[in-house]
Amino acid sequence: MTGPTYWTSVTGPLGPLLLTAAPTGELTSLSVPGQKGGREVRDDWRRDPGPFREAEEQLAAYFAGDLKEFRLAWRTEGTAFREKVWAALDGIPYGSTTTYGEIAARIGVPRAAVRAVGGAIGANPLLVVRPCHRVIGADGALTGYAGGLDRKVRLLTHEGVLPA
Numbered sequence: 001m002t003g004p005t006y007w008t009s010v011t012g013p014l015g016p017l018l019l020t021a022a023p024t025g026e027l028t029s030l031s032v033p034g035q036k037g038g039r040e041v042r043d044d045w046r047r048d049p050g051p052f053r054e055a056e057e058q059l060a061a062y063f064a065g066d067l068k069e070f071r072l073a074w075r076t077e078g079t080a081f082r083e084k085v086w087a088a089l090d091g092i093p094y095g096s097t098t099t100y101g102e103i104a105a106r107i108g109v110p111r112a113a114v115r116a117v118g119g120a121i122g123a124n125p126l127l128v129v130r131p132c133h134r135v136i137g138a139d140g141a142l143t144g145y146a147g148g149l150d151r152k153v154r155l156l157t158h159e160g161v162l163p164a
Contacts, residue, residue, distance in 0.1 A: 007041055008049045010056050013063055013158075014128070014151050021051040026075040029125040030055075036146040037123055059128070063158070068094035070129040078123065085120035092134040095159045099138045122146050128155065 003023030010017045018031045020039060031038035041047075049056075054072060061067035076086060084107045091106070092098050100114045100121070109117070124132040127147050133155040137143040145152035156162045 005042070005045045006048045006051050007045045008047060008052045008056075010052070010059060012059060014147070014154065017059065017128075019052050019055055020045070022075050024075075025051045026073045027052075027055055027126065027129070028075055028077075030127050030129055031125075032127060032147045032151060034148060035127070038146065039125075055129075062128070065158075072129060074126060074129070076125055078120070078125075081116065082120040082123060085117055086124055086126075086130055089121070089124065089130045089132055089135070092131050094131075095161060097134050097136045097156070097161055100135060100143075101138055103135060118144070134159075134161075 005028070006021040006023070006025075008019050010019060015033050018029070018039060018041065019027060020029045022028050029039050031040075058067055058070050058072060062070070076083065078086065085103060088103050088106045100117050101111055103121070104111055104113050104117045107117075121132045121135055122144060124130050124146070127133075133145055133147075133152045142149060142152055142156070153162060157164055
C-alpha cells in the first residue's frame with residue numbers, strides 16, 4: 001500500500017477503537033487496546049477523522065442496537081488462505097455463532113485445518129466489523145478472541161447470543 005496510513009480513535013463500549021484507512025479511504029483495521037496483534041499508531045501515520053465518518057456512524061448504530069450488518073469499504077492484506085477465512089466471517093449473521101470447523105468446511109478445507117482457520121481468524125484486522133467474535137468452539141466454548149474474551153462476551157451479549 002503506497003501513500004499515508006490515516007487513523008483516528010473512536011470511543012465505544014469496548015474502549016477506544018483505533019481505526020486505520022488506506023490513502024483511498026478503505027478501512028484497513030479496527031483494533032482495541034491490548035489486542036493480540038493489534039495495530040498501534042506510528043509516527044508516519046496521519047490523524048484525520050475524515051475517512052472514518054461512515055465507519056463511526058455505523059459503529060455507533062451497531063452499538064446502539066440499530067445496525068446488524070456493516071456496509072463499509074475495506075481493504076485487508078493477508079495470504080490467500082487468510083483472505084478466504086476472513087471473507088467467510090462476513091457470512092455469519094448478527095445474533096448467531098458458528099464454529100471453527102464450520103468455517104473450515106465453508107471454505108473447503110479439511111477439518112484437520114481447524115487450527116489454521118483459528119490462526120487466520122485470530123489475525124483478522126477488522127474486529128467487530130468482520131465478526132470473528134461470532135466464532136466459537138465445537139463444544140460451544142467461547143474460545144480465544146484477539147480483543148480479549150471479556151470483549152467477545154460483551155459483543156455476543158450485545159447481539160443477544162448470550163443472556164444479559
